[in-house]
Amino acid sequence: MYNYKMTIAYDGTLYCGWQVQPNGTSIQELIQKALKVILRCDVNATGAGRTDAGVHACAQIANFKTEEELNIFRFKHSLNGLLPHDIRILEIIPVPEEFHAQRDAVSKIYHYYITTSRIQDPFKRLYRYHVREKIDIELLHKAAKQFVGTHDFTSFSNEAHLGAASKNAVRKIMRLDLIEEQDGWRLEFEGDGFLYKMVRNIVGTMLDIAKGNRQLGEIPIMLAARDRRAAGQAAPAHGLFLIQVAYPD
């Protein structure tokens, strides 16, 4: 069996997310359909992680196995020819047969973009969360610091909705940086793994604090509660981008 690793960029606006769903069109489904057209058999494309409806990716990783050895350049070209323009295969490389895009991932980087401009740039409406309320950037910085490190993120995860609440929710956030942009902020998350909706739930809670609706001191209490209801609401999907998935060398 040959195993191939794909790097995929997509605009998530029109999709129900990465993963195949009974209702709605997913990115995985369209890629698997395109793979089937070329390879003439059912092929499973295993993604490094779910992205939700409306979430974007600059470099999602997926792998698929086939009995044929592929001309990867030509194959990538054919695949892109079959896919809509909002999904692009950026790279395909052969990997060892045991490579698994999800299990082998050691870290991921997500960026969440907020814009604080008075009037939102219409060209960014699908890619930036427009925060209309006044936010205190000092508080945003201080809140960010409290999430860095190893924590049980049960309160910031919607895994229960997936029937997976009993799973280990301890994750490590190595980095949560705030980078100033022309008309807003980019929140860079780097972690060893992220639970379902974890980035959006953290961003929503950080913004609650920066708006003055919650106190900084509540973060340790929220984390300790291990209860989704303790933390804030999720920030909207369209500000979130999966930027990088790292694997051991």
Add this chain to the structure above:
Amino acid sequence: MYNYKMTIAYDGTLYCGWQVQPNGTSIQELIQKALKVILRCDVNATGAGRTDAGVHACAQIANFKTEEELNIFRFKHSLNGLLPHDIRILEIIPVPEEFHAQRDAVSKIYHYYITTSRIQDPFKRLYRYHVREKIDIELLHKAAKQFVGTHDFTSFSNEAHLGAASKNAVRKIMRLDLIEEQDGWRLEFEGDGFLYKMVRNIVGTMLDIAKGNRQLGEIPIMLAARDRRAAGQAAPAHGLFLIQVAYPD
């Protein structure tokens, strides 16, 4: 009568263009509807220029007249509340009663964006023309130079389709600059006025030359022909942005 000048940004993707059309939704129509909701009477919003279906604007200018004096800050806010997120009123200012957004415009700046990356960035698919063929940038520069100056642009205009072919087609292009971008080129047009589809027809012809499908020496012949059939095809709408409309001080 009070006269107000609006600066408007819009993503043209979903619209049939600026101007009210029998088929399709136009930006002008939506703005006039929103004005009617607030002012409770029919209001005409006169645009500085038509933009075609799919063409974007960072700063279209329009004016409208009303018998009410407006609180412009609050009015802008209400208008944006009624408009879809892909149309934003950036500014409203009072102007003399005789100001006319179209007649008084002395120059306009349009930018046309092309991307030459192997694989198009999915986030730019609606805002950049993806040129797959190899293009000679030297030829693009040389072609640009030949369009600068005062010419009869009949061959580069689709005015005939508007039943306006007999109109004076002499226009002056003050500037046609090529600016290198991260994954392509930005063509900056500044002129005293542009005929229907003129920018796109010039870009299409320039690209024909840069791809080697037409000769540089054909440009003077095309211009002299005063016949739309002499020049190249229009470049697609989605790469074009109306950037600025200038008025006398």
